[in-house]
Each structure stands twice: as structure tokens, then as C-alpha cells.
């Protein structure tokens with residue numbers, strides 16, 4: 232589905248991502264885990280064309296030029312960014328409508344999003360900035376889903392959520408897997424590994440370990456070395 | 461009472477122009493992230509282009525009188541849009557990731573560049589500019605509950621107010637109901653979020669610059685008959701446009717329009733009192749300081765949440 236080869240992202244002298252390669256298969260959930268500043272967000276931004284990057288990104292075999300995020304999004308790769316990044320001064324409905332800016336059928340998809348996150352349906356006319364943190368996170372995921380992604384890039388969807396909501400979020404994500412491929416960036420390594428097929432550990436801009444998620448979860452040495460748990 | 465009505469009759473159209481200027485300035489501030497100090501100066505060059513086009517049409521004998529004005533206006537407006545896009549693509553796009561301060565410095569530099577270009581290519585002289593609606597002013601006269609009333613309303617101000625109203629309404633419609641308007645608001649509220657839904661924020665910025673400078677050209681063409689055409693013709697309008705945007709609160713675009721109207725009327729009301737003559741600007745800026753201290757979010761900012 233998605234093939235990333237030799238991706239590199241630099242901010243001036245800072246090399247945030249140093250030539251990493253990985254793939255995401257159809258219907259797969261692949262996690263990228265790693266400490267703060269490892270380069271996870273930069274990787275997603277590079278893939279989406281939000282920051283300039285070198286290397287090759289292929290979606291269904293087709294090379295993406297990544298001049299802006301418009302092309303990857305229109306072709307079915309949709310990002311749900313870190314820290315929600317919803318539009319606080321727009322209503323919940325306007326936020327979701329913007330999710331279909333370049334792709335997706337709003338009236339059809341919004342129903343699916345409301346059934347996944349019923350709380351949003353009660354808040355359609357409310358300004359997104361007045362939602363609780365958890366509701367904003369649901370809105371962020373909902374805004375990505377209305378675009379009917381084939382590849383969904385999720386950057387720390389559990390950030391700042393209460394434990395029950397984290398479980399709820401991961402339950403929703405697991406249910407999405409038969410409809411799309413998911414690249415999941417998480418701090419919460421245990422949770423991420425539990426729902427993933429495979430995972431990559433990032434450190435200082437490089438992938439330092441890759442493997443099957445279940446095996447990584449059982450690998451004590453690895454957990455101590457990279458994941459601090 | 462009569463003096464107050466007269467102040468309103470002159471102040472409202474004048475204020476509408478400050479408001480349109482402020483609207484564009486607030487638009488760039490919110491969506492493209494800088495305070496554009498060259499706003500009126502790029503528009504001034506477009507007014508000069510409009511004037512030269514009029515003179516050219518007249519000189520070639522192709523058009524006469526008002527026809528030349530109306531044929532030249534689109535040229536001026538398009539030049540404004542082109543300036544906006546060029547400023548964004550050639551300058552702002554290169555520095556917007558660096559720091560807001562560098563964008564600000566560039567707009568200050570541009571102010572000097574536009575003024576210098578106007579001096580060099582045209583001249584520092586004052587030239588007259590045709591009114592959209594020429595003709596004798598309207599005089600409203602009569603006795604009513606308020607006593608004897610005699611208010612003079614300049615004919616051209618009718619055009620000014622009508623144009624300002626149409627532009628304000630279409631901008632409101634654009635921002636609220638069109639895809640590009642929604643994209644502009646989204647980009648202003650969260651650029652990363654905007655890119656996450658596939659909005660090309662660079663393109664949005666170019667559109668914002670084009671719209672805002674074009675509006676400033678409209679203002680320039682409308683005030684030119686009064687200020688006459690010269691390199692600093694829009695200095696005052698720009699200053700009061702920024703003031704209008706501050707008064708309206710940069711958080712609400714249409715607040716700038718209301719802010720402009722208040723300033724326009726206030727300027728004239730101050731004129732009523734001979735003792736305050738010459739202090740109009742000082743009083744207006746005193747007001748701004750009060751607003752910044754006591755209601756920094758602007759007097760029209762909604763109480764809670766942010767609304768575009």
C-alpha cells in the first residue's frame with residue numbers, strides 16, 4: 232500500500248529523519264514508536280509533503296511528489312496530526328466538512344463518524360475550541376476519517392486522553408483495520424504494539440529496530456533498551 | 461445636532477474606507493501571519509497604474525471621460541492582485557518559516573520600495589483623479605423634531621458607501637459559504653490542521669494577499685479624488701486602517717469594518733469642537749491605547765471562543 236524508501240527530513244542543520252525505509256501493507260497496522268524528538272512526527276510530515284523531504288514515497292505503487300499535502304491527501308493518504316490541530320473557531324460540523332476538502336463524500340461519511348463517536352453528533356453546532364480535550368481528539372480522528380482514507384496516518388491519537396478514553400480510541404482504531412491501512416505513531420508503546428501487526432522503533436532519526444509487534448511486546452531486552460518499560 | 465449629522469454624513473463613507481483597508485490588513489495578519497506595513501503603498505502604485513492607464517486611453521483617443529476611468533479600474537485592480545501574489549511568492553514564502561519578525565521587516569522594506577518606485581517611475585507631484593460619481597452634492601434640508609437641519613452629502617460618497625457595502629457583504633459570503641473562504645479561515649486558525657485536510661496553505665496565502673491588496677486598491681481609487689494621487693496618498697488611510705483592525709480586534713475580520721466606521725465618524729465629531737482642532741489623530745490613538753489596555757481582544761471580539 233505504502234512504500235517509504237530513504238526518507239530524510241532536515242530543518243536547516245538539524246537532521247530529524249536520517250534516511251529511513253519501511254512499508255505498510257494492505258489492511259495492516261504498523262506502529263512507529265520512540266522517545267520524544269526521535270523524528271516520528273517529522274517522518275509523517277515528510278510523507279505528507281508538509282515539510283520538505285528527500286527519498287521516495289509510493290502509494291499503491293505510484294510515486295508521490297509531495298509538493299504540498301494536497302496530492303497525498305487527494306490520493307487517499309490522510310493524516311490525523313499530533314495535538315489534534317482542529318479549527319477552534321469553526322463548528323464541529325465545519326471542521327468535519329473541511330475533512331472532505333480534497334476527498335471524501337461528506338454527507339455519507341459524516342454518518343459513519345457520528346456512529347463511531349456519538350458525542351460529536353450532539354455537538355455539531357458547537358465551536359470546536361469549546362470541546363473537551365477528549366472530544367477534540369475524537370473530532371481530529373473524525374476529520375481524518377470523513378476523507379475515507381485508504382492509508383491513515385495517526386500521530387499520537389491517545390495523547391492527553393484519560394485511560395478509559397485511550398481504550399475507547401484503540402478499540403475504534405482496531406475496528407477500522409478492515410477498511411484501511413494504518414500507520415500509527417505512539418508514545419504508548421504497549422497499547423500500540425497490542426493492536427499492531429508490525430512495528431519500528433525510532434531513535435535519533437533512524438529506525439533502530441523493526442519486527443513483528445507481538446514478538447516485540449514479549450522481548451524484555453528490547454523493551455528495556457528502547458521503550459523504557 | 462446638525463453638526464453631528466453632518467459629521468456622520470462625511471464620517472461614515474470615510475470610515476467605510478478605513479474599514480475596508482483594515483479588513484485586508486486583518487485578513488493578511490490572521491491568515492498569512494504578518495502585519496503588512498506596505499499595504500497602502502502597494503495599492504498606491506496600483507492607483508498610479510490606474511491613472512496612467514486612464515491618461516493613456518484618453519491620449520490615444522480610444523475612450524473619453526468616464527469610460528476611460530471605468531476601463532482603467534480593472535487594470536488597477538488586477539495589478540493589485542498581481543502585487544499581492546508576487547509579494548507572497550517571491551518574498552513571504554521564503555521567510556515565513558523563519559520568523560514573524562523577518563516578514564514584518566520585509567513589509568517595512570516594501571513600503572520604502574513602493575514609495576521609491578512611485579517617486580522614480582512617476583513623480584512626487586500631486587495629480588488629480590476622477591470621481592466615480594461626479595456631480596453636485598446632495599443637500600438635505602428641512603425642519604423636523606430636531607430643529608432646522610441642513611446636511612450636505614457628497615455624491616461620490618454614495619458610490620463609496622455602496623461599493624463598501626457590496627464588498628463587505630460579498631467578503632462575508634465568501635468567508636462563510638465558499639470552500640476557499642473556509643480554507644482561509646482554517647489556515648488562519650491552524651496551519652498544520654489545514655494541511656492535514658489537504659489544503660495547500662501556500663496557495664491560500666497567495667489568494668489572501670491578492671484579495672487584500674486588491675481591496676486596498678479599491679480604497680485607493682475611491683479616496684484618490686480627495687487625497688489626490690501621490691506617493692504617500694494612502695499613508696493616513698493605512699494608518700487608520702491598521703487602527704481600525706486593532707479596534708475591531710484582529711480576531712474578528714469584520715470587526716475592522718466597524719472599527720473603521722467608528723474612527724471615520726469620530727474624526728469628524730472631534731472636528732465639531734474648535735478646541736480639539738488638530739488633535740483628531742492624537743485622540744484616535746489615545747482611544748486605541750485605551751482599547752489595547754482594557755479590551756486587547758478588540759471591542760467586537762466575541763466573549764468566548766474564537767470566531768473567524
Ligand SMILES: Nc1ncnc2c1ncn2[C@@H]1O[C@H](COP(=O)(O)OP(=O)(O)OP(=O)(O)O)[C@@H](O)[C@H]1O
Nearest residue numbers: 242245247265266267268269270271272273274313
Ligand atoms: N520545525 C522545526 N524546526 C526545527 N527543528 C525541528 C522542527 N520540528 C522538529 N524539529 C526537531 O526535529 C527532531 C524530531 O522532532 P519530531 O517532532 O519529529 O519528534 P517526535 O518523534 O515526533 O517527538 P514527540 O514524541 O515529542 O512528538 C527534534 O529534535 C526536534 O527538535
Ligand SMILES: [Mg+2]
Nearest residue numbers: 271272273313
Ligand atoms: Mg511527535
